[in-house]
Amino acid sequence: MLFPLAIAAVCSLVYLGSSTLVLKHNNSRLAHVRDVLFPVLEITTDNVGALDKIIEQLNDAASSGEKDPLDAAATIAAKVRANYARLRGIDADKAEEFRQLAAEFDAYYSAAHAVAKEMMDKSGAPDPRSLQAMSAKLDTYRKDLLSFRDSANSRFTGTIGDATSDADGAVSTGIAIGLLSLCLTLGFGIAIARALLRQLRQALKVAQTVAAGDLTSRIEVTSHDETGQLLQALKDMNDSLARSVDEHKRLEALLQHQASHDTLTGLPNRALLQDRLKQAIATAVRSPSPIWIIFVDLDRFKLVNDSLGHKAGDAMLKQVAARLQSAVREADTVARLGGDEFVLVLPERIDGSGSLSAAVVQRILDAVAQPMMIEGHEFVTTCSMGIAVHPNDGADGETLMTHADIAMYCAKEVGRNNFRFYSPAMDARILERLRLEGELRHALERDEFELHYQPQVDLRSGRIVGMESLIRWNHPELGMISPARFITLAEETGLIVPIGAWVIRTACAQNQAWQRAGLGRLRVAVNLSARQFAQKNLAEFIMNILDETGLAAEDLEIELTESLVMTDVERAVGVLDDLKRIGVQLSIDDFGTGYSSLSYLKRFPIHVLKIDQSFVRDIATGADDAAIVALIISLAHSLKLNVIAEGVETPEQLAYLNLHDCDEMQGYFFSKPVPAEAFEKMLRSGKSLSSGFDRASA
Numbered sequence: 001m002l003f004p005l006a007i008a009a010v011c012s013l014v015y016l017g018s019s020t021l022v023l024k025h026n027n028s029r030l031a032h033v034r035d036v037l038f039p040v041l042e043i044t045t046d047n048v049g050a051l052d053k054i055i056e057q058l059n060d061a062a063s064s065g066e067k068d069p070l071d072a073a074a075t076i077a078a079k080v081r082a083n084y085a086r087l088r089g090i091d092a093d094k095a096e097e098f099r100q101l102a103a104e105f106d107a108y109y110s111a112a113h114a115v116a117k118e119m120m121d122k123s124g125a126p127d128p129r130s131l132q133a134m135s136a137k138l139d140t141y142r143k144d145l146l147s148f149r150d151s152a153n154s155r156f157t158g159t160i161g162d163a164t165s166d167a168d169g170a171v172s173t174g175i176a177i178g179l180l181s182l183c184l185t186l187g188f189g190i191a192i193a194r195a196l197l198r199q200l201r202q203a204l205k206v207a208q209t210v211a212a213g214d215l216t217s218r219i220e221v222t223s224h225d226e227t228g229q230l231l232q233a234l235k236d237m238n239d240s241l242a243r244s245v246d247e248h249k250r251l252e253a254l255l256q257h258q259a260s261h262d263t264l265t266g267l268p269n270r271a272l273l274q275d276r277l278k279q280a281i282a283t284a285v286r287s288p289s290p291i292w293i294i295f296v297d298l299d300r301f302k303l304v305n306d307s308l309g310h311k312a313g314d315a316m317l318k319q320v321a322a323r324l325q326s327a328v329r330e331a332d333t334v335a336r337l338g339g340d341e342f343v344l345v346l347p348e349r350i351d352g353s354g355s356l357s358a359a360v361v362q363r364i365l366d367a368v369a370q371p372m373m374i375e376g377h378e379f380v381t382t383c384s385m386g387i388a389v390h391p392n393d394g395a396d397g398e399t400l401m402t403h404a405d406i407a408m409y410c411a412k413e414v415g416r417n418n419f420r421f422y423s424p425a426m427d428a429r430i431l432e433r434l435r436l437e438g439e440l441r442h443a444l445e446r447d448e449f450e451l452h453y454q455p456q457v458d459l460r461s462g463r464i465v466g467m468e469s470l471i472r473w474n475h476p477e478l479g480m481i482s483p484a485r486f487i488t489l490a491e492e493t494g495l496i497v498p499i500g501a502w503v504i505r506t507a508c509a510q511n512q513a514w515q516r517a518g519l520g521r522l523r524v525a526v527n528l529s530a531r532q533f534a535q536k537n538l539a540e541f542i543m544n545i546l547d548e549t550g551l552a553a554e555d556l557e558i559e560l561t562e563s564l565v566m567t568d569v570e571r572a573v574g575v576l577d578d579l580k581r582i583g584v585q586l587s588i589d590d591f592g593t594g595y596s597s598l599s600y601l602k603r604f605p606i607h608v609l610k611i612d613q614s615f616v617r618d619i620a621t622g623a624d625d626a627a628i629v630a631l632i633i634s635l636a637h638s639l640k641l642n643v644i645a646e647g648v649e650t651p652e653q654l655a656y657l658n659l660h661d662c663d664e665m666q667g668y669f670f671s672k673p674v675p676a677e678a679f680e681k682m683l684r685s686g687k688s689l690s691s692g693f694d695r696a697s698a
């Protein structure tokens with residue numbers, strides 16, 4: 001922008017400089033004209049006039065003889081002399097070129113002066129011939145003087161002409177320089193203006209593109225002037241806008257992901273699940289094929305969360321999420337509803353490949369049940385699953401989810417690590433469950449619970465050495481309700497803690513009462529639920545009950561299921577150590593159904609191993625179960641554990657257990673669980689195995 005102005009300024013300076021020089025030069029010339037040439041011309045002209053007069057007077061005198069030519073000559077000679085003096089007075093420096101002329105004039109004057117003097121020196125009348133001769137001589141001088149004047153005149157004119165033409169030249173040069181600078185200024189100005197316009201247009205285009213929301217344009221900054229700075233600012237603005245738009249998009253995508261995904265596991269959340277389910281149903285309607293909706297709920301997860309803390313609980317949920325995903329196909333949906341609830345949507349492929357079957361569900365169960373490491377500890381968790389199948393179990397997502405949920409509850413009721421397909425009959429069970437849940441909350445305060453006792457008999461002596469206390473709910477309308485129907489509910493609602501405390505207190509008090517009544521030393525076993533096991537200061541709590549009831553610690557046996565202790569082995573070992581320290585007996589219930597590896601048994605400070613009734617049931621007929629039972633007995637003995645066989649119903653089963661040196665038995669063969677009064681009678685009657693069974697004869 002400043003460039004054309006700079007050029008114009010330089011041109012003007014050049015023009016001013018050169019004009020000043022020309023003017024200065026002309027000034028000195030004109031001064032020369034004024035000071036030298038003009039006086040010379042004036043003097044010369046004056047002298048020529050004087051000579052003309054002398055010549056005229058001489059000629060008059062020669063022709064008439066009346067006038068005195070000398071007087072005239074003298075007068076005129078005086079004038080010539082004065083002019084000569086003037087001429088010589090001209091500054092010699094300034095009139096260098098006139099020196100010669102002055103010298104010549106000097107010579108003419110001398111000649112004229114000599115003639116006049118010669119004439120004045122003569123006396124008498126002038127000789128006309130000499131006067132004429134003198135006149136002729138002077139005429140010659142006059143002519144010379146005229147030529148001198150012409151020469152001076154031509155110099156005068158030449159100098160004035162030179163000055164004029166130089167001044168004209170200066171004006172022309174000025175005009176030329178002016179025009180040139182104008183052209184240059186205009187040229188550069190136009191070029192710069194065009195470049196400026198081009199850049200401004202680019203800036204405008206970019207601004208319009210940016211305004212239209214497109215931030216991808218490439219802005220090239222080629223200069224550092226104002227437009228360059230404008231473009232750079234635009235580029236910076238564009239880049240910054242692009243960055244903030246990118247950031248905005250990233251945050252938007254994140255928000256969208258967060259809105260549709262579970263933050264902990266990264267799985268789709270309920271909203272996305274509903275969407276996927278809707279899509280799957282729409283596809284299935286077009287090309288009929290079943291969809292399985294599987295409701296998954298972790299068994300005893302609340303216990304893990306409560307006892308180990310939310311960090312461990314979260315770690316477990318993440319691992320379960322990953323396992324569920326790896327157990328199904330990529331096209332299937334695995335979503336988390338919240339807490340420990342997951343939902344799987346498995347559409348059957350139209351091509352028939354990977355058709356859905358119970359084996360698929362079993363694979364998911366197995367995947368979840370694999371041991372997992374959390375914070376350096378090994379855990380085992382299982383899940384219960386309910387399955388609803390589209391279109392049979394519902395036409396829309398909501399109904400299918402509700403039915404899968406109901407089926408899941410039923411799976412939990414029949415035992416954990418299990419699955420159930422939905423059937424309409426389940427609805428009634430769920431209603432009953434809801435009713436029971438409401439009433440269970442008041443059962444304790446209404447004193448509706450009672451304990452039944454099932455004898456545990458020593459196989460060597462045949463005598464009752466202990467009993468397992470088993471809770472019953474004496475419902476005012478429904479009658480006696482089995483714990484199988486409400487223990488899970490009590491666990492899920494947390495009511496198991498106060499109910500379990502009542503069981504321990506009642507069992508200890510009863511045992512102590514029988515012992516005080518002289519019915520002999522007895523051991524009473526109580527089942528401990530997962531929630532109770534997770535209670536802080538469990539050992540202290542039990543110790544207080546023992547103090548309260550006065551029962552010796554070794555007369556109380558705490559039964560823990562295998563899956564309960566295997567959920568968190570490290571913690572279980574710690575709690576069992578505490579319990580052992582206070583002196584109570586510890587037994588592993590349902591042994592063989594869970595995940596106990598034999599090596600774990602060594603780590604648990606237990607006293608008793610209870611063989612699950614599912615093995616005992618078939619020992620007389622099934623070779624495998626018989627072998628397992630024999631192995632468990634042998635193993636337990638090698639670990640110095642007492643072995644109790646549960647669910648003994650037949651003499652054959654009893655015979656087999658005797659044969660393999662089992663320590664104690666419990667089962668309908670000897671007695672079902674009975675109320676306290678009936679059990680007391682049994683004790684008082686001295687009922688024993690030997691009265692109906694001879695070990696030696698088995």
Ligand SMILES: Nc1nc2c(ncn2[C@@H]2O[C@H](COP(=O)(O)O[C@H]3[C@@H](O)[C@H](n4cnc5c(=O)[nH]c(N)nc54)O[C@@H]3COP(=O)(O)O)[C@@H](O)[C@H]2O)c(=O)[nH]1
Binds near residue numbers: 484
């Ligand atoms: N946390 C608590 N759990 C408890 C408590 N009381 C009972 N339970 C658990 O409920 C489950 C069902 O118990 P129940 O209906 O009492 O069944 C027990 C016995 O009646 C039954 N049994 C005993 N002998 C036989 C037999 O010969 N055959 C046969 N079919 N069943 C028999 O077994 C159940 C005892 O099982 P276990 O506890 O594993 O020894 C049950 O899981 C109870 O544990 C409680 O107070 N707290």
